[in-house]
Amino acid sequence: MNPAPSLIVALDYDDPAAARRLVDTLPVGRCRLKVGKTLFTRAGPALIEEWTRAGWEVFLDLKFHDIPNTVAGACRAAADLGVWMVNVHALGGPAMLAAARAALDARSGPAPLLTAVTVLTSHDQATLDAIGLRGTPADAVARLTGLATAAGLDGVVCSGEEAAAVRDQAGAGFRRVTPGVRPADAARGDQRRVLTPAGAIQAGATDLVVGRPITEAADPAQAVETLVSEIQLTAAAMDAG
Numbered sequence: 001m002n003p004a005p006s007l008i009v010a011l012d013y014d015d016p017a018a019a020r021r022l023v024d025t026l027p028v029g030r031c032r033l034k035v036g037k038t039l040f041t042r043a044g045p046a047l048i049e050e051w052t053r054a055g056w057e058v059f060l061d062l063k064f065h066d067i068p069n070t071v072a073g074a075c076r077a078a079a080d081l082g083v084w085m086v087n088v089h090a091l092g093g094p095a096m097l098a099a100a101r102a103a104l105d106a107r108s109g110p111a112p113l114l115t116a117v118t119v120l121t122s123h124d125q126a127t128l129d130a131i132g133l134r135g136t137p138a139d140a141v142a143r144l145t146g147l148a149t150a151a152g153l154d155g156v157v158c159s160g161e162e163a164a165a166v167r168d169q170a171g172a173g174f175r176r177v178t179p180g181v182r183p184a185d186a187a188r189g190d191q192r193r194v195l196t197p198a199g200a201i202q203a204g205a206t207d208l209v210v211g212r213p214i215t216e217a218a219d220p221a222q223a224v225e226t227l228v229s230e231i232q233l234t235a236a237a238m239d240a241g
Ligand SMILES: O=C(O)c1cc(=O)[nH]c(=O)n1[C@@H]1O[C@H](COP(=O)(O)O)[C@@H](O)[C@H]1O
Pocket: 010, 011, 012, 036, 061, 063, 087, 117, 119, 120, 121, 122, 157, 158, 179, 180, 181, 189, 191, 209, 210, 211, 212, 213
């Protein structure tokens, strides 16, 4: 039996108190927490340390993309915070990915999982054409997944639409972290490559990142519960065959 995919709650709150209010209502371990640019720029490392000390697994989503030396230093700093996962942009290229990997491998203590963002889920074909990125989103995800596997990363961030192809390309042990997850009745917002939670799981996602359908719900804690139940039911149905 495969482990059920995890729910990672994207805590993109402007107000750290609002993020704390939601986390305080959740049993530790019921889901994972994601701190991205909005909350990190407001609250800094202290909030992350508070949650990791309390036993939460935190995904620090700062999508590092810089020269190799700078990204290596940023990954070391993330590891010092005790986070569960940290990410970089695969578009940073092979040397940057290798530097990030080496920085974490050089640690004597535990290191976070290292994943690479392939093509942002807010991007569609028109965006890739405007940027000048060759091929379809699926082509670009495959190319960037190749860079991530070559550098020994632990997984990629991609949309559910590419999760099955990434699993076939990189193997079942390579994580497929999928944002752009929307329950059928939820607003798509700025996301473009979108699947429902069940759709993303059936496509082979290992971790589902969900933000606004939770943070903008009337009862965010209940929204987390509903999603966790749906994830567990879908995974159990798949195991039952
Ligand atoms: O790395 C990410 O987490 C990420 C990558 C990506 O391609 N798309 C994407 O939406 N994300 C993040 O996933 C979260 C999605 O939030 P919602 O669209 O509100 O569910 C946000 O915090 C994004 O920063």
